[in-house]
Every structure is written in C-alpha cells, then in structure tokens.
Amino acid sequence: MKYLDEFRDPAAARELSAALHAVTTREWRIMEVCGGQTHSILRFGIDQLLPPAITLLHGPGCPVCVTPLEQIDKAIELARRPEVIFTSFGDMLRVPGSSTDLLSVKAQGGDVRIVYSPLEAVELARRNPQRQVVFFAVGFETTAPANAMAVRHARGSGVANFSILVSHVLVPPAIEAILASPECRVQGFLAAGHVCTVEGYEEYEPLAARYGVPIVVTGFEPLDILQGIYLCVRQLEEGRAEVENQYARAVRRQGNEPARASVREVFEISPRKWRGIGEIPQSGLRLRESWSEYDAENRFTLLTGEVDEPAECISGQILRGVKKPNECPAFGTRCTPESPLGATMVSTEGACSAYYRYKPHA
Amino acid sequence: MPDFTLSCPIPLTTYPHVLMAHGGGGRLMRNLIQQLFAAAFDPQSDTDSAVLAVSGSRLAFTTDSFVVTPLFFPGGDIGSMAVHGTVNDLAMSGATPHSLSAAFILEEGLPMETLWRVVESMAAAARACGVRIVTGDTKVVERGKADGLYINTSGIGFFEHALVLEPASIRAGDAILLSGDIGRHGMAIMSSREGLQFESDITSDSAPVAGEVQALLGGGIQLRCLRDLTRGGLASALVEISLSARARLGLTESAIQTRQDVRAACEILGLDPLYVANEGRFVAFLPADQADQAISILPAASIIGHVERLGEPLVTMESPIGGSRIIDLLSGEQLPRIC
Numbered sequence: 241m242k243y244l245d246e247f248r249d250p251a252a253a254r255e256l257s258a259a260l261h262a263v264t265t266r267e268w269r270i271m272e273v274c275g276g277q278t279h280s281i282l283r284f285g286i287d288q289l290l291p292p293a294i295t296l297l298h299g300p301g302c303p304v305c306v307t308p309l310e311q312i313d314k315a316i317e318l319a320r321r322p323e324v325i326f327t328s329f330g331d332m333l334r335v336p337g338s339s340t341d342l343l344s345v346k347a348q349g350g351d352v353r354i355v356y357s358p359l360e361a362v363e364l365a366r367r368n369p370q371r372q373v374v375f376f377a378v379g380f381e382t383t384a385p386a387n388a389m390a391v392r393h394a395r396g397s398g399v400a401n402f403s404i405l406v407s408h409v410l411v412p413p414a415i416e417a418i419l420a421s422p423e424c425r426v427q428g429f430l431a432a433g434h435v436c437t438v439e440g441y442e443e444y445e446p447l448a449a450r451y452g453v454p455i456v457v458t459g460f461e462p463l464d465i466l467q468g469i470y471l472c473v474r475q476l477e478e479g480r481a482e483v484e485n486q487y488a489r490a491v492r493r494q495g496n497e498p499a500r501a502s503v504r505e506v507f508e509i510s511p512r513k514w515r516g517i518g519e520i521p522q523s524g525l526r527l528r529e530s531w532s533e534y535d536a537e538n539r540f541t542l543l544t545g546e547v548d549e550p551a552e553c554i555s556g557q558i559l560r561g562v563k564k565p566n567e568c569p570a571f572g573t574r575c576t577p578e579s580p581l582g583a584t585m586v587s588t589e590g591a592c593s594a595y596y597r598y599k600p601h602a
Numbered sequence: 603m604p605d606f607t608l609s610c611p612i613p614l615t616t617y618p619h620v621l622m623a624h625g626g627g628g629r630l631m632r633n634l635i636q637q638l639f640a641a642a643f644d645p646q647s648d649t650d651s652a653v654l655a656v657s658g659s660r661l662a663f664t665t666d667s668f669v670v671t672p673l674f675f676p677g678g679d680i681g682s683m684a685v686h687g688t689v690n691d692l693a694m695s696g697a698t699p700h701s702l703s704a705a706f707i708l709e710e711g712l713p714m715e716t717l718w719r720v721v722e723s724m725a726a727a728a729r730a731c732g733v734r735i736v737t738g739d740t741k742v743v744e745r746g747k748a749d750g751l752y753i754n755t756s757g758i759g760f761f762e763h764a765l766v767l768e769p770a771s772i773r774a775g776d777a778i779l780l781s782g783d784i785g786r787h788g789m790a791i792m793s794s795r796e797g798l799q800f801e802s803d804i805t806s807d808s809a810p811v812a813g814e815v816q817a818l819l820g821g822g823i824q825l826r827c828l829r830d831l832t833r834g835g836l837a838s839a840l841v842e843i844s845l846s847a848r849a850r851l852g853l854t855e856s857a858i859q860t861r862q863d864v865r866a867a868c869e870i871l872g873l874d875p876l877y878v879a880n881e882g883r884f885v886a887f888l889p890a891d892q893a894d895q896a897i898s899i900l901p902a903a904s905i906i907g908h909v910e911r912l913g914e915p916l917v918t919m920e921s922p923i924g925g926s927r928i929i930d931l932l933s934g935e936q937l938p939r940i941c
Contacts, residue, residue: 244869253923285925330937334623347619354937356871462923577933578629579616588872598927600916 247461248284256466257289260473264291268476269425270469271418271561273411274432275302275589276460282598284462294473297425297561298594300414301432303379304331304587305559306514311378311407312337313544318374318405318536319350325368327361328376330354335586338547358390358404365394365402374536377404381435384408384525385499388506391527391534403536406526409512411435412443413523418560419451426561428472430458430465433487438503440495444483452481459487506531515583516549516556553582558591565595572601623934627834627879630934632842648846649768650691650830651759662697664688665756671749673720676790677805680753681723683881686810687832688757689731693812694828694884696767696819697759699731704755705739709748717751724753731810733757763819769846771826776909777893778851779886781814782807782902783859784836788878789867802863809882814900818886821899826887830880837876837917837929839885845915853907853919853929873936876929 272278278298281287287296300306316337319326326342333342333352346352351371355361358375365373377387387404394402411432418424431444436457444455454475458468468486475482485491503525512524527535549556552570557563565571565584575581577593584590588597595601623630639645646652651664668684678686685702692699704724708717728735735755765771790806811830818825827847829839836858844851860868860875868875885906888896893905907919917929 244865248922250923283927284921284923285927286923288925289923333937334933343621343623344619347621462921578633597930600928 244461247459247463249463252463253289253466256463256470260294260466260470261291263470263474263477264293265477267293267295268427268473269295269297269561270428270430270472271297271299271426272430272458272465273299273301273415274430274435274460275305275587275591276434277430277432277458277465278302278591279589279594280460280462280465282594286462286465289466290469294469296469298558298564298591299418299429299561300514300517300559301380301411301435302584302587302589302591303383303409304335305555305583305590306409306516307332307335307378307407307583308513308515309338309547309549310513310544311405313339313547314537314542315376315405316340316342316345317542317544318540319345319352321372321540323372325351325353325364325371325373326376327353327355327364327373329356329378331587331589332376332378335583336580358387359393362390362394362397362399362402365399366397369401371401372539373402375402375404376407378407380409380411380432381439381503382432382437384503384507385438385496388502391506391531392502394534403534403539404527405536408507408525409514410509410523410525412447413520414514414517415444415455416447417517417520417523419447419453421560423560423562426453428454428476429456430468430472431455433457433459433464433491436487436491436495438496438499440493441483441485441491442493448481448483454481455483457483457485457487457491459490514559516553516559518556550581555582555584555592558584565592566599566601568592572596621934625833626932626934627832627838628932628934632931647768648842649695651695651697653695653697660761662692662695662759662761663756664691664695665754666691667752667754669749669752670791672794673716673750675794675806677786678808678881679720679723680751681720682727683808684753684755685724685727685731685733686808686881688755689733689810689812690830690882690884692757692759693810693815694767694830695759696763696765696815696825696828697761698816699733699757699759699812701734701736702728702755702757703737703739704735704753706741707748707752708740708742709750710742710745712750720751720753727810731812765819765825767825767828769827769843769849772843772847772849772887772909772912773826773889774849774909774911775890776826776887777890777896777905778840778853778907778909779888779893779896779900779903780836780858780906781811781884781886781900782882783861783864784831784880784883785860785864785868785875785878787881788835789864791879792871793867802867804861804863804867807880807882811882811884815884817899818888818896821895823888823892823896823899826889828884828886830884832881833879834931835875835877835879836883836885837874838931840917841929841931843885843887844917847912848915849912850910850914851907851917852910853917855919856922857904857906859904877932877936
C-alpha cells in the first residue's frame with residue numbers, strides 16, 4: 241500500500257532501533273500524547289524494539305477517554321428523546337456513562353446512528369425535517385475543522401434541525417497541565433502529528449522552552465514513532481529542549497490556515513473538564529455566541545448535572561502518565577472491555593484497552 | 603413459571619438487553635452461546651457442525667441464518683451466501699454436503715422480482731455445490747419487521763473418510779494454513795452500504811469451500827481441524843480454536859494476504875482486517891511436514907503460523923517490524939474510530 245508500507249519496512253525499523261540503542265546512555269521517560277500512537281506502539285510491538293532504559297508513558301490524547309462522564313450522560317439523555325436522531329462516530333457508542341451506554345440506548349429503541357462524517361449528519365437532518373439530528377462533536381484539534389464545517393454547512397443550506405453536542409479539547413493545555421503537576425514524570429513528548437497538521441506547532445515552542453522538555457511532532461506509522469522517539473532521546477542526551485518536526489510530510493509550522501480559520505469562525509476557546517483529569521483552563525472549544533443556535537445544550541433542556549467517576553478507576557493517573565494500565569489492581573479482572581470501569585478500557589485508542597488487546601495478561 | 607432473573611446464567615445486571623454486539627462474533631457472543639444457549643441445550647461439539655452417529659455411520663448436521671443488508675452486494679447476494687454458508691459449515695467438519703433446507707422470513711411489500719432473483723441465485727449456488735434444497739418453510743411478517751427477507755438454511759452431509767476434524771485433534775507443531783486473502787466480504791458490504799461513500803472494486807469472497815477441502819483430503823492431507831472465517835474474521839476463528847484446543851498459536855502477520863484496496867479501506871476506517879468478515883475462506887490445521895504438499899494443492903493458500911505448544915490457550919502474532927502482540931477476541935463488532 242503506497243505511503244504506508246514504506247513506513248512499516250522491517251529493515252528500516254531495525255536500523256532506527258539500532259540508532260536508538262546507540263544514542264541512549266541513561267533512563268528516559270517519554271510520553272506519546274496521542275491514543276492513535278499508543279495503539280500503533282502496542283499493535284506493532286514498537287515498545288519491544290526500544291532500549292530497556294526508555295519508558296513510554298501513554299498520554300491523554302484519546303478523545304473517547306477524556307470526554308467527561310456528564311457529556312456522555314447528556315448524549316444518552318438526548319438519544320432517548322423520541323424526536324432526536326443521535327449521531328456519533330462508532331467508538332463513542334460503547335463508552336459507559338454513569339448508568340448505561342449509547343449502544344444500550346439503541347437496543348432499547350433510541351434512534352442512535354453511526355456516521356462517518358458530521359456532514360453525513362447534516363444530510364440526515366435535511367432528509368428528516370420533522371426530526372432533530374444531534375451530532376456528538378467529540379475530539380481534539382483534528383476533528384474540529386470538520387465539525388465547524390458541518391455547522392457552517394447547516395446554516396448555509398438552511399438546515400435548522402441540526403445541532404452538535406460539543407466536547408472538544410485541545411492538546412497544548414493538557415501538555416502544560418501534565419508538566420505543571422508536581423507528580424510529573426515526563427521528560428520528553430511525542431506530539432500528535434494530525435493535531436499539528438491542523439494547528440501547526442508554534443504553540444508548543446514556549447512549552448518546550450518554559451519546562452525544558454523536547455517535543456517532537458510525530459506521525460503514526462511504526463517508522464514515524466521510532467524516529468520520533470529517536471529524535472526526542474537525542475535531544476535529551478544532548479541537553480536540548482526544542483520542538484522538532486518528524487512528520488514534515490504532513491505538518492507545517494503554521495498548520496493548515498483555512499482549517500484554522502474555519503474553526504476560529506465557529507468555535508472559541510473555553511475551559512473544559514477532562515475525564516480523569518478535571519477541569520483545565522482554556523483547554524477546550526465551545527460554539528461562539530453567534531453560532532449558539534446549533535449548540536444542542538442550548539436547544540434542549542438537559543437534566544444531567546455533575547457526575548462522579550467510579551472510585552476504583554485510575555484512568556486519571558494513566559492519562560497523566562503517572563501509572564501504566566497494568567499497574568491498576570482492577571486491570572483485566574474487575575475491568576475488561578466487556579465491563580469497563582473507565583473509558584480508557586473502551587476505546588481502541590485507550591491505553592488500557594490497547595494493553596488488554598495486545599499484551600499478555602492473566 | 604421459573605424466575606428468569608434468578609435462574610438466567612448471564613448476569614442481567616450487565617446486559618439486561620440484547621445488543622448488536624451479542625451477534626458480532628466476539629466475546630459477548632461467545633459468552634451468550636456458552637452461558638445461555640449451551641447451558642440450556644445439548645450441543646454436540648464446539649465446531650460449526652454437529653457430527654451425529656446415525657445407524658452406524660457419521661452424519662454432519664448444521665444450520666445458519668442470513669440477515670445481510672444490502673440483499674445484493676458486490677460479489678454475491680443473500681441467496682448464494684445462504685447456500686455457501688451452510689455448505690461451508692458442513693465442509694469444516696470434513697463432511698461432503700448432501701442436502702439443505704431453506705426457510706424464508708419475508709417482509710410484507712418485498713418485490714416479488716427481488717425474491718425471485720434471490721431464489722434463482724440459491725438454486726444456481728446449490729447446483730454449483732452439488733447439493734439439493736429438499737425442504738423449506740415460508741413466513742411473512744408485517745412491513746418494518748424484517749429487512750426485506752431473512753433466510754435460514756440447514757444442511758446434512760456424510761463422511762467419506764475416518765478423520766475427526768475438531769480442535770481436540772490439533773497437535774503441537776501443526777502448520778496453520780489460510781486458504782486465501784482476507785477481509786473482502788466485510789469491506790464489500792461496508793462499501794455498498796448507504797452512508798459510507800468510498801468507491802472501490804472490492805468484491806465479496808463469498809464462495810463454497812467444500813471443493814478445496816475435498817481436494818486437500820483427496821491429496822492425502824491428514825487434516826486435524828478446519829474453521830471457516832465468517833463474522834469476527836481470521837482473528838476470532840483462531841482465538842476460538844486456541845481456546846477450545848488449549849493451544850498456543852504463533853502467527854506471522856506478513857504471511858497473511860490482504861488485498862491492497864481492502865487494507866486501504868480498513869486503514870481509513872480504523873478497522874483491523876484480521877477481524878473483518880469473510881465468506882469463502884478457511885483455516886486448516888495440518889501436520890507441518892504436509893504443508894508444502896497442501897500449498898501445491900491450493901496455490902492461493904499460505905502457511906500463516908504454527909501450533910507452538912498445547913496446554914496454554916494463547917494466540918500471538920509477529921508484526922512486520924519484528925514486535926509481537928497477542929490476538930484476542932473483541933467484545934463485539936469493530937467500530938470505526940474517531941480519528
């Protein structure tokens with residue numbers, strides 16, 4: 241497969257692994273921020289090619305995992321309303337809210353549909369003018385442009401029965417929250433390539449300087465990740481703390497200007513609660529006042545309030561890189577993909593789920 | 603009347619309703635079958651067909667239902683699939699398929715012309731497989747209560763050899779043969795469903811495999827166990843066999859053939875082709891010293907791994923870059939990812 245097989249080449253992987261062994265002289269702890277990278281690392285066994293001195297910590301970059309419980313409960317409340325067609329990407333449907341999940345709501349008669357693009361949800365609204373179509377706008381900077389486009393498209397084409405339930409979060413404030421925490425163990429970061437494809441990496445430069453950590457913008461294929469780790473370790477060994485771009489085939493420093501403009505037109509930066517982490521200031525997006533008619537939380541009166549996490553789940557510590565999934569006493573016993581305690585066990589991008597799927601466990 | 607909530611072996615607090623995942627070929631379906639159906643009934647084996655001793659000879663007996671939408675898809679339709687599915691389940695026990703039944707659940711309003719096309723396709727598939735459809739049943743339900751039509755087929759077959767093909771026959775060192783490329787049926791269905799707008803030339807692999815099994819048996823291959831890959835794909839089939847045989851299986855990812863367009867579509871949707879449905883592929887466990895001979899009989903097949911040892915149910919796979927991971931059942935169906 242062109243543009244993919246080249247980045248899974250065994251000989252090149254061995255070369256990069258050898259270079260990494262050669263450059264590593266002491267222990268380093270590196271966090272890959274993105275859940276897609278966590279998934280690749282475990283799926284391809286990349287962690288097994290690293291020098292034992294390097295520890296990978298798995299970050300908060302799984303949109304499913306950090307969506308707060310109350311947003312999921314709001315989604316469930318909306319999906320139960322008879323006039324609503326609730327649309328979402330597939331992997332949100334299995335995430336447990338405080339009492340049930342969207343797949344179970346569907347089994348009990350809720351009109352819950354998987355879509356592959358928010359524009360598909362707008363089209364569904366156009367074809368069903370007597371119903372209210374709500375799209376679950378979840379994700380990082382990556383999904384924000386398409387969601388912005390869907391709202392603009394709905395206004396532009398006069399589709400009034402479309403709205404979005406927003407749960408958008410931003411990566412740089414989360415990196416800063418991790419770095420500012422007194423329990424921080426992270427010495428270097430792999431930043432998520434696709435997030436930077438949209439937003440660029442200027443925002444990461446002051447973070448690298450202020451906290452003295454190297455940040456390497458990294459892609460998702462095995463060779464991308466190996467090279468990202470290599471560049472990060474080389475900086476650490478040389479005592480540098482810069483932003484480097486491993487994913488130059490997709491990422492420019494200033495990002496994708498039209499996509500950023502579209503996001504800025506529709507959304508504004510706001511405080512956001514992260515599941516397992518808590519509220520982080522200026523870490524999310526909400527619809528601007530001028531677009532609030534498309535905000536499902538404005539359109540419908542929702543009863544869902546604050547909700548607490550199951551006490552046993554340590555996903556917060558996992559998402560901050562303080563603990564690894566297999567250090568949780570419930571992992572693989574009281575917490576499995578069939579009966580998850582927290583979202584990190586649900587999404588394929590969640591660190592707990594990836595450990596459960598790809599690593600031997602009892 | 604018994605108290606269902608107290609006697610039901612499935613923890614109803616976890617799943618008080620049937621979910622789509624209970625039919626997805628993963629762990630929830632396995633739990634449902636083992637804890638609810640098998641606990642109540644008297645299953646003969648954990649293979650695709652029951653093998654019954656009838657008047658001194660062995661008879662294979664199986665059943666399968668077909669609910670695919672759309673009814674017609676690139677490379678097949680519900681009718682041919684309903685014949686191939688049951689013929690293949692019989693073939694997986696090593697039996698020669700003999701006769702099928704066909705039961706139809708029809709939705710009010712289904713165009714008669716559509717039904718006729720499905721029935722013609724079934725008849726043609728049966729002729730091509732050398733089986734007869736000898737009995738059947740018809741029911742009609744109100745509009746909205748079925749997706750056009752559902753088909754159930756059952757089948758019987760007889761044995762022309764003395765081999766017992768089941769997970770318990772697997773031995774340490776056995777080679778694992780995969781009969782062709784994987785993932786085509788699932789991706790052909792996805793690409794033809796409304797709402798998913800990607801254009802491709804992917805056609806379903808829906809086909810009878812009884813001929814391939816007969817060729818292996820006729821060539822003197824001492825088959826131990828066969829399993830056709832349906833829902834849940836290659837990964838689920840191998841994990842199920844590993845669990846039944848308590849065998850540790852080692853696979854090599856680069857030996858598993860996947861068409862470029864199937865892989866590309868899977869990458870875009872965030873799906874793993876190992877778990878995507880097939881309708882004309884099977885895995886065969888056979889003595890390692892017969893692997894070359896088996897490949898010469900089925901040139902499209904490949905050896906994808908070996909039975910490393912018995913006593914430990916585990917499937918591992920070496921990735922193209924040399925790392926290794928375990929392969930496990932999914933909960934239910936794969937769901938496309940956010941990003």
